[in-house]
Amino acid sequence: MEKKKVFSGIQPSGALTIGNYIGALKNFASLQDEYDCFYCIVDLHAITVPQIPKDLRKRSLDVLALYIASGINPEKSTLFIQSHVPAHSELSWVLSTITYMGQLNRMTQYKEKTKKSEENLNAGLFTYPILMASDILLYQADFVPVGDDQKQHLELARDLADRFNNRYSETFKVPEGLINKFGARIMSLQNPETKMSKSDDDENAYILLLDDSDTIRRKIKRAVTDSEGVVAYRDEQPGLKNLLNIYSVFSNEDVESIVRKYDGIGYGMFKEDLAEVVVEGLKPIREKYYQLTSSKDYLEDVYKKGAEKASYFSGKTLRKVYKKVGFIQRA
Numbered sequence: 001m002e003k004k005k006v007f008s009g010i011q012p013s014g015a016l017t018i019g020n021y022i023g024a025l026k027n028f029a030s031l032q033d034e035y036d037c038f039y040c041i042v043d044l045h046a047i048t049v050p051q052i053p054k055d056l057r058k059r060s061l062d063v064l065a066l067y068i069a070s071g072i073n074p075e076k077s078t079l080f081i082q083s084h085v086p087a088h089s090e091l092s093w094v095l096s097t098i099t100y101m102g103q104l105n106r107m108t109q110y111k112e113k114t115k116k117s118e119e120n121l122n123a124g125l126f127t128y129p130i131l132m133a134s135d136i137l138l139y140q141a142d143f144v145p146v147g148d149d150q151k152q153h154l155e156l157a158r159d160l161a162d163r164f165n166n167r168y169s170e171t172f173k174v175p176e177g178l179i180n181k182f183g184a185r186i187m188s189l190q191n192p193e194t195k196m197s198k199s200d201d202d203e204n205a206y207i208l209l210l211d212d213s214d215t216i217r218r219k220i221k222r223a224v225t226d227s228e229g230v231v232a233y234r235d236e237q238p239g240l241k242n243l244l245n246i247y248s249v250f251s252n253e254d255v256e257s258i259v260r261k262y263d264g265i266g267y268g269m270f271k272e273d274l275a276e277v278v279v280e281g282l283k284p285i286r287e288k289y290y291q292l293t294s295s296k297d298y299l300e301d302v303y304k305k306g307a308e309k310a311s312y313f314s315g316k317t318l319r320k321v322y323k324k325v326g327f328i329q330r331a
């Protein structure tokens with residue numbers, strides 16, 4: 001029997017945070033035995049905000065190296081760069097003709113972005129979720145592992161799949177999200193009411209996968225908590241709740257037993273231990289990453305093979321789509 005398919009992508013628009021790792025990347029490797037997985041470096045998405053070309057190239061390779069460093073095996077999963085597979089842009093155009101403006105207007109991520117950077121209101125920012133839907137639908141993905149912030153985009157992908165299928169007959173698999181119960185939304189260390197994000201102006205708000213051990217310790221020490229002085233997992237203590245989620249993910253311990261361990265002990269000790277848990281968890285990834293970035297030929301080989309495989313699968317879907325909408329088959 002054919003394996004079910006998984007698709008996900010990460011933007012190479014900045015160094016990755018532990019939010020990206022916990023919400024998405026950490027799960028990617030664990031899916032690769034059971035499913036046929038496609039993991040993409042979505043550089044087309046990244047240029048919706050201004051990029052320095054040289055940096056974008058470097059960061060795209062960084063994301064590839066981090067995919068592999070976090071345990072994804074390129075022999076099992078398909079790792080590729082979005083711009084190497086033109087079908088993504090091509091399907092995106094077709095899907096844009098069945099997407100309602102009202103749907104795009106309702107996207108909260110777009111609304112937030114427009115609030116922040118008013119001088120960069122380009123059309124790509126607006127149509128971005130259509131490109132994301134194309135990524136997913138081209139591979140007939142059954143499951144899409146993402147963080148909580150991508151839920152609405154995923155809903156659009158499902159909706160477009162349904163709409164296309166209804167209008168032109170069954171073509172796309174309607175995908176489902178795989179969203180963690182814990183850690184689907186890791187919050188800023190400085191303001192636990194907002195999401196941890198690589199684009200935050202305050203670098204103490206996030207931990208990067210490539211932060212060195214002392215930086216990690218310093219950032220956790222400075223993380224905002226509260227004045228209750230009790231290690232507890234509750235909404236009234238959002239800073240602590242976030243740190244407990246991070247602790248739990250990196251230590252594989254459940255939150256209740258962590259809370260019990262720090263019963264009657266102050267935040268200082270808890271934060272020190274948390275820092276060590278994160279440092280230890282990230283060390284092997286960082287080491288592997290540095291090994292990989294010095295093997296440029298290997299990375300090139302991976303993304304070349306990945307693009308070939310991705311082109312094959314996505315090409316099949318795109319040809320079906322072109323035929324159904326009434327384009328003459330290329331002679």
Ligand code: TYM
Pocket residue numbers: 007008009010011012019020021022023024025042045131132135136144145146147148149150153183184185186187195196197
């Ligand atoms: P991006 O690049 O912003 O983030 C990559 C993944 O990390 C998750 N994530 C988080 N999870 C938990 N807590 C956080 N603070 C946090 N910050 C980020 C995101 O939910 C995401 O899963 N549009 C997507 C990229 C994309 C994509 C796709 C994803 C393009 N095409 C197709 C899945 C399928 C994005 O901007 O993710």
